[in-house]
Amino acid sequence: xxxxxxxxxxxxxxxxxxxxxxxxxxxxxxxxxxxxxxxxxxxxxxxxxxxxxxxxxxxxxxxxxxxxxxxxxxxxxxxxxxxxxxxxxxxxxxxxxxxxxxxxxxxxxxxxxxxxxxxxxxxxxxxxxxxxxxxxxxxxxxxxxxxxxxxxxxxxxxxxxxxxxxxxxxxxxxxxxxxxxxxxxxxxxxxxxxxxxxxxxxxxxxxxxxxxxxxxxxxxxxxxxxxxxxxxxxxxxxxxxxxxxxxxxxxxxxxxxxxxxxxxxxxxxxxxxxxxxxxxxxxxxxxxxxxxxxxxxxxxxxxxxxxxxxxxxxxxxxxxxxxxxxxxxxxxxxxxxxxxxxxxxxxxxxxxxxxxxxxxxxxxxxxxxxxxxxxxxxxxxxxxxxxxxxxxxxxxxxxxxxxxxxxxxxxxxxxxxxxxxxxxxxxxxxxxxxxxxxxxxxxxxxxxxxxxxxxxxxxxxxxxxxxxxxxxxx
Amino acid sequence: xxxxxxxxxxxxxxxxxxxxxxxxxxxxxxxxxxxxxxxxxxxxxxxxxxxxxxxxxxxxxxxxxxxxxxxxxxxxxxxxxxxxxxxxxxxxxxxxxxxxxxxxxxxxxxxxxxxxxxxxxxxxxxxxxxxxxxxxxxxxxxxxxxxxxxxxxxxxxxxxxxxxxxxxxxxxxxxxxxxxxxxxxxxxxxxxxxxxxxxxxxxxxxxxxxxxxxxxxxxxxxxxxxxxxxxxxxxxxxxxxxxxxxxxxxxxxxxxxxxxxxxxxxxxxxxxxxxxxxxxxxxxxxxxxxxxxxxxxxxxxxxxxxxxxxxxxxxxxxxxxxxxxxxxxxxxxxxxxxxxxxxxxxxxxxxxxxxxxxxxxxxxxxxxxxxxxxxxxxxxxxxxxxxxxxxxxxxxxxxxxxxxxxxxxxxxxxxxxxxxxxxxxxxxxxxxxxxxxxxxxxxxxxxxxxxxxxxxxxxxxxxxxxxxxxxxxx
Numbered sequence: 001x002x003x004x005x006x007x008x009x010x011x012x013x014x015x016x017x018x019x020x021x022x023x024x025x026x027x028x029x030x031x032x033x034x035x036x037x038x039x040x041x042x043x044x045x046x047x048x049x050x051x052x053x054x055x056x057x058x059x060x061x062x063x064x065x066x067x068x069x070x071x072x073x074x075x076x077x078x079x080x081x082x083x084x085x086x087x088x089x090x091x092x093x094x095x096x097x098x099x100x101x102x103x104x105x106x107x108x109x110x111x112x113x114x115x116x117x118x119x120x121x122x123x124x125x126x127x128x129x130x131x132x133x134x135x136x137x138x139x140x141x142x143x144x145x146x147x148x149x150x151x152x153x154x155x156x157x158x159x160x161x162x163x164x165x166x167x168x169x170x171x172x173x174x175x176x177x178x179x180x181x182x183x184x185x186x187x188x189x190x191x192x193x194x195x196x197x198x199x200x201x202x203x204x205x206x207x208x209x210x211x212x213x214x215x216x217x218x219x220x221x222x223x224x225x226x227x228x229x230x231x232x233x234x235x236x237x238x239x240x241x242x243x244x245x246x247x248x249x250x251x252x253x254x255x256x257x258x259x260x261x262x263x264x265x266x267x268x269x270x271x272x273x274x275x276x277x278x279x280x281x282x283x284x285x286x287x288x289x290x291x292x293x294x295x296x297x298x299x300x301x302x303x304x305x306x307x308x309x310x311x312x313x314x315x316x317x318x319x320x321x322x323x324x325x326x327x328x329x330x331x332x333x334x335x336x337x338x339x340x341x342x343x344x345x346x347x348x349x350x351x352x353x354x355x356x357x358x359x360x361x362x363x364x365x366x367x368x369x370x371x372x373x374x375x376x377x378x379x380x381x382x383x384x385x386x387x388x389x390x391x392x393x394x395x396x397x398x399x400x401x402x403x404x405x406x407x408x409x410x411x412x413x414x415x416x417x418x419x420x421x422x423x424x425x426x427x428x429x430x431x432x433x434x435x436x437x438x439x440x441x442x443x444x445x446x447x448x449x450x451x452x453x454x455x456x457x458x459x460x461x462x463x464x465x466x467x468x469x470x471x472x473x474x
Numbered sequence: 475x476x477x478x479x480x481x482x483x484x485x486x487x488x489x490x491x492x493x494x495x496x497x498x499x500x501x502x503x504x505x506x507x508x509x510x511x512x513x514x515x516x517x518x519x520x521x522x523x524x525x526x527x528x529x530x531x532x533x534x535x536x537x538x539x540x541x542x543x544x545x546x547x548x549x550x551x552x553x554x555x556x557x558x559x560x561x562x563x564x565x566x567x568x569x570x571x572x573x574x575x576x577x578x579x580x581x582x583x584x585x586x587x588x589x590x591x592x593x594x595x596x597x598x599x600x601x602x603x604x605x606x607x608x609x610x611x612x613x614x615x616x617x618x619x620x621x622x623x624x625x626x627x628x629x630x631x632x633x634x635x636x637x638x639x640x641x642x643x644x645x646x647x648x649x650x651x652x653x654x655x656x657x658x659x660x661x662x663x664x665x666x667x668x669x670x671x672x673x674x675x676x677x678x679x680x681x682x683x684x685x686x687x688x689x690x691x692x693x694x695x696x697x698x699x700x701x702x703x704x705x706x707x708x709x710x711x712x713x714x715x716x717x718x719x720x721x722x723x724x725x726x727x728x729x730x731x732x733x734x735x736x737x738x739x740x741x742x743x744x745x746x747x748x749x750x751x752x753x754x755x756x757x758x759x760x761x762x763x764x765x766x767x768x769x770x771x772x773x774x775x776x777x778x779x780x781x782x783x784x785x786x787x788x789x790x791x792x793x794x795x796x797x798x799x800x801x802x803x804x805x806x807x808x809x810x811x812x813x814x815x816x817x818x819x820x821x822x823x824x825x826x827x828x829x830x831x832x833x834x835x836x837x838x839x840x841x842x843x844x845x846x847x848x849x850x851x852x853x854x855x856x857x858x859x860x861x862x863x864x865x866x867x868x869x870x871x872x873x874x875x876x877x878x879x880x881x882x883x884x885x886x887x888x889x890x891x892x893x894x895x896x897x898x899x900x901x902x903x904x905x906x907x908x909x910x911x912x913x914x915x916x917x918x919x920x921x922x923x924x925x926x927x928x929x930x931x932x933x934x935x936x937x938x939x940x941x942x943x944x945x946x947x948x
Contacts, residue, residue: 101710101818124716146659157657159666160634175925181814182846183631183905185620185670186913186920187929187948192633192666196659213716236575242598242687242759285716286760340655344575372656431657439660446660451649454935455661461931474661 009056009172012049016085017042026086029073032335033437037082039066046091048166048174048205054087055203056172064470067199069110069138073145074336075436077198077472087203089140095119096206102180103211104163109140109204116209125211128155131432132325140204146196148432153371154246154283155212157432159195166206167194170463180208193458198434199469201462215283218246219291220314223278223303224269228252231276232347234301235370238280239343241297243290247281248371249321252350254357255365255378258327259320266320269304276350278303278370279321321367328365328380335379335407337415339422340431343373352421353377360414374431377418381411420445435473443474483530483646486523490559491516500560503547506809507911511556513540520565522640522648522679528561529677530646538944541673543584543612547619548810549910551672551946561677563614569593570680576654577685578637583614583678590683599685602629605906606799614678620670622906627845628720628757629686631906633669640680641668644937654682667932672908673943675936689757692720693765694788696753697777698743702726705750706821708775709844712754713817715771717764721755722845723795726824728831729839729852732801733794740794743778752777752844753795795841802839802854809853809881811889813896814905817847826895827851834888848905851892855885894919909947917948 017023018041026042028034040063043054058065064084071078080086093110100123107116113134117127130149131137137147143165148157155161164178178184178191194201225231228250235248251259256274260266266274278298282290291307298305308314328334341349350366353375357364368375384406419429419442429439429446444452455474462468491497492515500516502508514537517528532539538558545552554560567584574597581590587608591601604623605611611621617639622631629635638652652658652665668675699705702724709722725733730748734740740748752772756764765781772779782788802808815823824840827849831838842849858880893903893916903913903920918926929948936942 099816099818100714102816103713104816124714146663148657152657156634157659159663160630169924169928173924175922175928177925179814179902180816180900181848181902181905182817183622183626183814183843183848184902185631185904185906185908186902187909187917187926188671188675188932189620189633189663189666189669190925190928192663195663197662201662213713213718216716239577239687240574240598242690244687284760285763286758289759340653340657342573342576342578342654343656344573369657374655374657426654428653428655428658428660430659431655432659434659435661443661448649450643450647451651451664452661454643454649454664457935458662458932461928461935 008060009053011043011057012053015043015045015050017044026068026088027080029071029076029078031074031076031079031436031438032333033076033079035079035081039080039084039086042086042088044088044091048168051087051089051168051203051205052172052174054085055168055170058085058467059171059465062465062467064467066469067203069141070136072133072137072141073436074338074433075430076438077145077434077436077469079437081471089203089205090138092205098123098211100125104180104208105211106206106208107139108206109138111139113137113139113142120211121214124214126214127161127209128212129158129161139207139209143195143204143207144198145434146432148369148374150247150249150369153248153369154244159192161210162191162195162207163210164208165191165194165204167202168205169202170465170468178208196434198436198473200459200473201468215287216285217287218281218283219287220308220317221280221291221294221298221305222317222320223298223305224272224274225276225278225301225303226273227275228350229347230301230303231278232370234278234298234303235346236343237297237301238294239371241293243282243293245280245294245371246283247279248369249279250368250370251277251321251324252354252366255324255328255367258331258365259323262323262327262330268306272304277320279317324367328378332380333383335381337377337379337418338430338433339377339418339427340372340374341422341425341427343371345425345427346370346373349375349422349425353418356414356417356421360410360417362410362414364414372431379411379414381407437472482534483527485517485531486527489517489519489524491518500542500545500562501554503545503550503552505548505550505553505910505912506807507550507553509553509555513554513558513560516560516562518562518565522642525561525563525642525677525679526646526648528559529642529644532559532941533645533939536939536941538941540943541677543615544610546607546611546615547910548812548907549904550912551619551908551910551943553911555945563679564612566679572597572685574599578654578682579685580680580682581613582680583612585613587611587613587616594685595688598688600688601635601683602686603632603635613681613683617669617678617681618672619908620906622843622848624721624723624843627722627843628718633666635684636665636669636681637684638682639665639668639678641676642679643676644939644942652682670908672910672947674933674947675942689761690759691761692755692757693761694755694782694791695765695768695772695779696751696791696794697772697779698746698748699750699752699775699777700747701749702824703821704775704777705752706844708752708772708777709820710817711771711775712768713845715767717756717767719754719768719845720757721753722843723753724842724844725751725795725798726828726840729798729802729841732805732839733797736797736801736804742780746778751794753791798841802852806854807857809855811851811853811892812904812907813851813892813901814846814848815896815899815901817845819899819901820844820847823849823896823899827892830888830891830895834884834891836884836888838888846905853885853888855881911946
């Protein structure tokens with residue numbers, strides 16, 4: 001396809017589509033945000049050369065580019081704005097290399113995260129970051145949002161696993177950042193800067209990521225508490241005891257009730273109140289010893305505690321957490337928020353969320369990566385007619401559907417109160433999903449005007465003409 | 475002190491010094507690099523207000539500012555260039571807060587790293603990064619260079635422990651980056667960007683850093699090998715076995731010979747060749763079990779292996795490593811290089827360094843953080859008359875002394891060959907010391923022109939008039 005008047009860079013042959021079906025399949029992510037207007041078309045890139053050609057064209061013509069992987073984002077970052085080229089890199093899905101000695105993989109951006117983890121498994125290694133969407137999201141998308149997940153409690157977020165990147169810049173030029181080395185202080189940390197930049201600084205076309213040995217053992221402990229405060233205190237006591245769980249997931253009472261609406265009451269809690277549920281895993285060669293210590297700490301916090309004796313029992317305990325999001329999605333469209341607070345403020349945050357839900361008469365269910373202080377308050381709203389949930393599993397996906405305008409004022413007021421509360425507790429707007437479009441409104445409150453101004457200038461260094469995901473992130 | 479013609483911002487009273495003694499005490503770092511000319515004066519900042527006043531003055535007058543902590547840098551980053559204000563923040567040395575629950579500390583930049591670690595100890599916590607200079611270097615300096623250390627093998631570099639920063643910008647305005655939260659994807663990662671930026675983007679006046687529980691136990695294993703290749707293979711086998719040592723230090727034959735010149739032959743190696751020495755520590759509740767596994771792996775690599783039965787024996791094994799730098803400094807001025815390579819290329823790198831030393835007839839001794847692939851090839855040159863070594867302990871300090879011009883052409887040729895070799899192996903110029911002035915020559919070779927150009931533009935966003943540590947880093 002030619003550029004304007006047949007001159008200048010052209011879109012790569014066989015890659016660019018404008019048919020309604022392809023365009024419709026590439027307009028939304030899983031945030032529920034529906035952009036106004038329609039994209040110009042979709043580029044289904046299969047190579048670095050394709051990406052470079054698309055960027056050269058976009059640069060020459062001033063066309064916005066919205067890069068996407070699997071479109072599983074929850075903040076609207078991959079929503080296709082009017083007149084944009086959607087640059088879909090999901091077909092660039094090769095694992096180029098796995099080095100057992102250097103414990104790293106070199107991958108294309110469209111590799112599904114779980115596929116990488118599985119491939120690493122053949123070498124006794126794994127890719128540690130495990131966003132809930134791991135089975136459907138791509139490494140490129142994980143890098144764009146600096147995705148978190150359950151195992152961050154011990155292994156950190158995506159940024160902690162990215163060593164080096166190949167990035168196509170706004171004008172189509174290709175650069176490399178970082179190295180295959182573990183340590184690297186040569187120049188500014190552009191690798192860290194691109195990670196979490198939501199498609200606004202360049203297009204990641206290759207990544208070198210850390211792999212880690214599969215732990216020798218994993219042990220699972222779960223507990224029911226009378227209230228969230230006890231559960232949060234128990235999590236802090238586990239950390240204070242010098243233990244570092246690999247997973248520490250908290251469900252509040254409302255979420256538990258939604259789960260039990262599906263499963264019936266969990267016989268394990270034997271009629272006691274289900275004020276909070278905590279799922280903890282320890283891994284490594286000391287996993288079992290640590291699980292015993294964790295069990296003791298939880299019991300000392302007046303919980304009903306269960307340590308899994310075998311894999312089947314572990315799976316049954318994990319199931320309570322796994323069923324939470326599907327249980328909420330039965331009730332309506334789930335808007336998944338993503339605040340983070342200092343760990344010491346976790347209980348306060350959950351209790352505040354419960355108060356906010358009451359005040360604004362909005363159902364809010366809270367799940368948290370407790371050891372990180374990362375909370376997902378999930379607001380459930382009525383599903384707009386003619387749309388479906390878009391998720392049927394614990395995929396980390398929010399519901400697609402109606403545009404924001406359809407949400408009631410009370411929903412926005414509740415969201416606003418939640419964000420304001422998080423900032424008030426020394427926390428932040430987003431722990432692992434990104435700003436996208438949905439959180440831009442609160443960005444200056446969080447960062448401060450001068451910080452935000454610096455971020456915008458920094459963005460302009462990488463994208464002077466403003467073609468990379470305009471209207472998103474900072 | 476007034477600004478030009480008594481108008482505009484002024485330097486803060488009682489803070490700015492121009493006397494020769496103060497100026498001379500603040501001209502150099504420990505790299506050996508001697509800047510031409512003399513600084514304008516030294517500001518001994520005691521508060522954020524002092525730093526802001528200095529920056530406002532510098533901004534108004536276009537005066538370069540060279541920020542320094544303890545001046546222990548090894549790349550010339552804190553060398554005081556002609557006409558500059560040296561901004562010494564070492565008096566800002568308060569630990570503002572230690573939170574046991576959130577496992578973090580809030581500190582001023584002049585806090586000595588070991589002091590923070592000690593203070594954290596009272597809460598059963600520690601500050602993990604431990605550059606060799608830990609007893610004399612400051613947190614601010616560690617942040618400026620993204621310092622590493624021995625324990626990075628398990629706990630990462632300084633950047634992995636920095637959660638949030640307070641930074642005075644080039645025009646004197648104060649911003650905050652990051653949060654007290656473990657997870658944070660709100661905007662670009664400015665915290666990571668400032669970390670390792672060598673005083674070129676702003677002046678860090680406060681930092682929130684992660685603390686970690688003091689490990690339940692630490693176990694120490696050491697081994698002599700016939701050659702470096704066997705030692706490197708053993709390190710890789712340890713990683714492949716899923717073990718993560720907290721320390722993995724390698725000494726090559728030349729370094730061992732220098733140590734034994736002081737101590738006499740180590741009776742432990744019982745007359746066998748000392749081709750390489752490896753010191754390994756494991757920590758955590760499984761430390762002893764891991765040490766047994768490590769012992770077995772080392773023995774399988776034909777090493778003479780010793781596991782410390784008690785603290786005294788551990789100290790004796792650690793002593794071999796601890797004595798290495800002082801032993802080299804007895805022989806002359808030690809120029810400490812700092813390349814990093816993929817771990818799989820460690821043996822090749824050491825062997826190449828030995829070849830380069832022979833080719834250029836320059837004595838080069840190699841110590842390495844082996845699990846990170848981070849090597850310190852140390853070139854020992856004749857000490858210039860009238861200067862002293864500037865170090866008398868394993869402080870991580872290089873020697874102060876003669877300007878670079880006094881180094882022979884063969885020294886530069888050897889250094890050049892070492893850097894070129896590191897890049898050829900997929901490595902980088904510096905793993906933990908920074909670019910400073912001494913490595914700028916090779917920067918474009920490492921990063922590529924376009925990457926370097928982006929870094930320079932990025933720098934200009936933060937420092938449009940070029941007053942922050944001009945001539946250093948990117």
